Amino acid sequence: LAKTTQPISMDSYEGQEVNITCSHNNIATNDYITWYQQFPSQGPRFIIQGYKTKVTNEVASLFIPADRKSSTLSLPRVSLSDTAVYYCLVGDMDTGRRALTFGSGTRLQVQP
């Protein structure tokens, strides 16, 4: 499984756009990039997933450059409730028999 590197923590203010970048230099051809959000004492929650270029949903955008060695999760206009840990995962679950490995994540603190 490809190893990921992301900042340990980030701080932001309400209403700002937050970009969290994840490095995955050893990403394989079949690997997808998935981001999860986790609040304290809860299970992680899927945010967005992509393979290349840009993906956008109602919550976030995911930017993936052509070489796919990194990705950036973009959260528009964050609020206090976006304070959480964000995990970047890379892998191919291949018929569901291999689960993704979670790294340390990025702890985002949103201030008023």
Next chain:
Amino acid sequence: ETGVTQTPRHLVMGMTNKKSLKCEQHLGHNAMYWYKQSAKKPLELMFVYSLEERVENNSVPSRFSPECPNSSHLFLHLHTLQPEDSALYLCASSPDRGRNTGELFFGEGSRLTVL
């Protein structure tokens, strides 16, 4: 509500007790997982079941014993645990559709305290 329900949400047990954690998914998924999350540590994968067959066991001590009677239910049987086993235990499920791109659906977790 993620469609994955874990019970109990909180459990306190002594080192000589035997207890079980239960997970049920209502999503029609075929793969289920147990993860462990200790304080200030990343999630650690413990077990993976696909179509009720255990396909991965990440060197978990034998005091943790998983059981998957069908694709909707997953248990984690606990016996003679140690205080360092205190953690949040998370169950997850995913579709098993041949080209699974990795979306895991997690339950709320069971907070275990071993005295």
